[in-house]
Amino acid sequence: RTIGYANHLFDRPSGGGIGFFAERYGLSRFQPGDEAQATIPKYAGYPAIYNSTIVQQTLLGLEVDAWGTIIIDPCVPHDWYEKGFGQEGCGILKDHELGFEYQSDKVDGWIQGPDGVQWFRLRLPPHWGAAPCRVLCGEEKIPHQRVGDSVDFEIQLRDNAPRTFSILQE
Numbered sequence: 001r002t003i004g005y006a007n008h009l010f011d012r013p014s015g016g017g018i019g020f021f022a023e024r025y026g027l028s029r030f031q032p033g034d035e036a037q038a039t040i041p042k043y044a045g046y047p048a049i050y051n052s053t054i055v056q057q058t059l060l061g062l063e064v065d066a067w068g069t070i071i072i073d074p075c076v077p078h079d080w081y082e083k084g085f086g087q088e089g090c091g092i093l094k095d096h097e098l099g100f101e102y103q104s105d106k107v108d109g110w111i112q113g114p115d116g117v118q119w120f121r122l123r124l125p126p127h128w129g130a131a132p133c134r135v136l137c138g139e140e141k142i143p144h145q146r147v148g149d150s151v152d153f154e155i156q157l158r159d160n161a162p163r164t165f166s167i168l169q170e
Contacts, residue, residue: 056087056092067119069121070093070121071122072121073121073122074102081102085102086109087100095114096111098110100122105169107125108165109166110163111162111163112161112162115160117156117157120155122167123150133146134168137164138163
């Protein structure tokens with residue numbers, strides 16, 4: 001219900017149209033022709049906050065802990081796992097991009113960023129239960145640790161090239 005209400009607010013026409021909101025700061029202090037007034041015909045800050053807070057953080061459980069581990073811990077209805085869901089272009093860490101998709105029988109994702117090790121903790125689909133899983137980076141099986149309903153693993157980033165990962169139920 002909360003997400004539905006937030007979606008309703010996001011879709012209402014206001015300010016510059018659907019998905020935009022009226023600028024909350026009074027522009028009357030600017031003189032006609034001022035650059036600030038001329039370049040802000042509509043305000044997109046609220047949709048950006050909606051996406052980062054409601055969608056990414058609350059619904060998809062996307063966050064980074066104090067050690068830089070990317071955590072993906074969705075809070076979605078069980079049928080979403082059967083239908084599939086995900087997010088593309090999550091700029092969660094400075095100079096990093098991320099995308100992921102949950103499907104009924106696997107989780108696929110990608111990460112791109114500067115050279116180094118990137119740690120992940122990812123919640124597994126609840127219908128997998130305690131079944132073992134396999135984690136791949138590209139086509140190569142990589143070490144991982146199962147922690148309750150989540151899996152921890154790391155990916156070596158090189159040359160700012162995208163690296164793919166998959167988690168499969170055994």
